[in-house]
Amino acid sequence: MEPRVTVDELNAFLAREYPELNGPPVAGLPPVYAVHEVGPDFATVRLEAGPNHIRPGGTVSGPTLMTVVDIACWLAILAQIGTVALTVTTHLSIDFVRKPAPGPLHARAKVIKLGSRLAVTTCEITAPEGGPVFAHASATYSIPPASQRV
Amino acid sequence: MEPRVTVDELNAFLAREYPELNGPPVAGLPPVYAVHEVGPDFATVRLEAGPNHIRPGGTVSGPTLMTVVDIACWLAILAQIGTVALTVTTHLSIDFVRKPAPGPLHARAKVIKLGSRLAVTTCEITAPEGGPVFAHASATYSIPPASQRV
Amino acid sequence: MEPRVTVDELNAFLAREYPELNGPPVAGLPPVYAVHEVGPDFATVRLEAGPNHIRPGGTVSGPTLMTVVDIACWLAILAQIGTVALTVTTHLSIDFVRKPAPGPLHARAKVIKLGSRLAVTTCEITAPEGGPVFAHASATYSIPPASQRV
Amino acid sequence: MEPRVTVDELNAFLAREYPELNGPPVAGLPPVYAVHEVGPDFATVRLEAGPNHIRPGGTVSGPTLMTVVDIACWLAILAQIGTVALTVTTHLSIDFVRKPAPGPLHARAKVIKLGSRLAVTTCEITAPEGGPVFAHASATYSIPPASQRV
Numbered sequence: 033m034e035p036r037v038t039v040d041e042l043n044a045f046l047a048r049e050y051p052e053l054n055g056p057p058v059a060g061l062p063p064v065y066a067v068h069e070v071g072p073d074f075a076t077v078r079l080e081a082g083p084n085h086i087r088p089g090g091t092v093s094g095p096t097l098m099t100v101v102d103i104a105c106w107l108a109i110l111a112q113i114g115t116v117a118l119t120v121t122t123h124l125s126i127d128f129v130r131k132p133a134p135g136p137l138h139a140r141a142k143v144i145k146l147g148s149r150l151a152v153t154t155c156e157i158t159a160p161e162g163g164p165v166f167a168h169a170s171a172t173y174s175i176p177p178a179s180q181r182v
Numbered sequence: 183m184e185p186r187v188t189v190d191e192l193n194a195f196l197a198r199e200y201p202e203l204n205g206p207p208v209a210g211l212p213p214v215y216a217v218h219e220v221g222p223d224f225a226t227v228r229l230e231a232g233p234n235h236i237r238p239g240g241t242v243s244g245p246t247l248m249t250v251v252d253i254a255c256w257l258a259i260l261a262q263i264g265t266v267a268l269t270v271t272t273h274l275s276i277d278f279v280r281k282p283a284p285g286p287l288h289a290r291a292k293v294i295k296l297g298s299r300l301a302v303t304t305c306e307i308t309a310p311e312g313g314p315v316f317a318h319a320s321a322t323y324s325i326p327p328a329s330q331r332v
Numbered sequence: 333m334e335p336r337v338t339v340d341e342l343n344a345f346l347a348r349e350y351p352e353l354n355g356p357p358v359a360g361l362p363p364v365y366a367v368h369e370v371g372p373d374f375a376t377v378r379l380e381a382g383p384n385h386i387r388p389g390g391t392v393s394g395p396t397l398m399t400v401v402d403i404a405c406w407l408a409i410l411a412q413i414g415t416v417a418l419t420v421t422t423h424l425s426i427d428f429v430r431k432p433a434p435g436p437l438h439a440r441a442k443v444i445k446l447g448s449r450l451a452v453t454t455c456e457i458t459a460p461e462g463g464p465v466f467a468h469a470s471a472t473y474s475i476p477p478a479s480q481r482v
Numbered sequence: 483m484e485p486r487v488t489v490d491e492l493n494a495f496l497a498r499e500y501p502e503l504n505g506p507p508v509a510g511l512p513p514v515y516a517v518h519e520v521g522p523d524f525a526t527v528r529l530e531a532g533p534n535h536i537r538p539g540g541t542v543s544g545p546t547l548m549t550v551v552d553i554a555c556w557l558a559i560l561a562q563i564g565t566v567a568l569t570v571t572t573h574l575s576i577d578f579v580r581k582p583a584p585g586p587l588h589a590r591a592k593v594i595k596l597g598s599r600l601a602v603t604t605c606e607i608t609a610p611e612g613g614p615v616f617a618h619a620s621a622t623y624s625i626p627p628a629s630q631r632v
Contacts, residue, residue: 049238088199088267099245117238125275129595145579275425279445295429349538388499388567395549417538425575
């Protein structure tokens with residue numbers, strides 16, 4: 033099926049519902065987390081890792097990579113069901129297999145099961161052009177009953 | 183065995199090696215992430231979740247909880263082996279089981295296996311005084327060979 | 333709260349609903365998997381690992397350890413909600429941290445969240461008398477709505 | 483790179499090193515676990531789930547699915563490095579997203595990182611002809627140093 037929500041709508045939703053994620057826009061700089069692509073069962077979020085996102089050793093920090101995974105998986109689901117903000121993560125598992133240097137990364141999340149109450153996703157982080165996987169993750173989300181959606 | 187590193191030493195290490203984590207100190211405000219206690223095989227990190235750490239619905243965000251887990255597990259290992267900053271996360275798995283409101287939380291990490299090259303930890307997030315678990319996690323770290331430590 | 337089901341009732345349930353797990357009883361031999369203890373939020377299953385449960389190198393195989401974890405976590409939940417056999421595993425994550433030699437092992441599972449539709453558990457495998465952890469796991473189960481229980 | 487080991491060699495290795503996995507051959511019946519395909523960075527294991535592998539509700543049991551994942555991921559690594567039997571699982575995480583009925587299933591494991599001491603894999607279980615995913619997993623293995631291989 034087609035996604036119900038476009039890239040622009042997802043970015044606007046993210047800025048409105050989760051303003052602290054990117055902080056206030058800075059002229060001439062891209063946001064740290066931006067939806068890049070969305071499709072029938074996936075969403076890709078672009079991470080612009082800057083000096084704030086580096087760990088000892090000079091590579092992108094684990095918490096930054098976990099954040100982009102969580103955002104991408106969440107939005108991959110919301111792209112299918114609509115922007116139900118109260119959809120929450122119940123589990124996230126990630127393997128860090130290579131250390132990414134600062135610079136843009138893509139987290140591509142795929143919905144492998146969309147139930148009425150639970151959705152399961154997988155996610156890979158690579159360079160924007162693809163190539164070796166930096167991290168592989170899976171994440172599960174609880175979807176509120178339709179009656180509790182706002 | 184006794185930890186090789188004290189609470190104060192771990193906090194100083196964190197500020198020096200990972201300055202972006204807490205950002206510059208703000209007069210009258212506690213740091214977001216602070217080592218609270220350290221012991222023979224554990225470390226507890228206190229999280230002061232503020233407005234920056236909230237997700238839609240008003241609870242502490244998943245990325246914030248994953249960050250405090252990663253810091254606590256990393257420091258629980260470094261407390262035993264010394265502050266080997268290049269010790270890196272290779273895997274992290276977390277179950278979010280209750281939604282914490284803003285305010286202080288404690289992440290207590292325990293080292294369940296300390297090998298020469300790999301260490302495995304578990305972590306629970308609760309209120310500072312204990313009580314129901316908000317999140318339970320496990321995390322694995324790769325320890326660089328002694329010859330590569332700086 | 334007190335468990336709703338006793339050790340003997342759980343063992344009888346296991347033999348009736350899951351006969352292939354232990355196979356037919358053998359005179360003079362204990363079952364491979366047997367409920368050992370049950371309490372307000374936990375269950376302990378004893379594994380008698382025999383020649384069938386050994387992997388190359390002579391230690392107890394990963395699949396055997398994953399099986400005892402799954403059984404212990406499932407029964408820890410059923411001890412609280414009653415023997416709802418259609419409660420199914422939705423996620424299991426395990427860290428193997430030490431290699432157990434053949435012989436008895438205890439898997440002690442604890443329920444950390446019991447919701448109406450989902451339950452989350454943790455589990456540790458040790459020698460019967462305790463001591464170092466051989467494996468640590470977490471597992472999540474989907475509980476069928478009351479109307480679908482048989 | 484080409485796998486170093488063929489399908490037939492992996493099946494012979496499995497029968498020799500892990501005889502309890504399939505038990506003694508039964509005339510006219512396929513083995514429960516059989517290597518089906520092997521490639522530069524993957525291996526597919528076919529599971530013939532029979533009456534012994536069923537859980538309450540009539541679907542293939544979680545332990546059976548975890549076993550085929552562990553075998554497939556292990557062999558995907560051994561196909562690249564040679565049949566180093568002492569390569570052992572250190573972590574396995576699995577999401578069960580649909581319930582498979584009895585019958586043949588394929589577990590396709592992919593090596594996403596092959597280090598000298600650790601290898602990380604992912605695995606999907608589907609029907610032999612593909613289609614919806616029944617389970618998705620990741621698993622990590624510790625590879626013994628060359629000097630300890632036999």
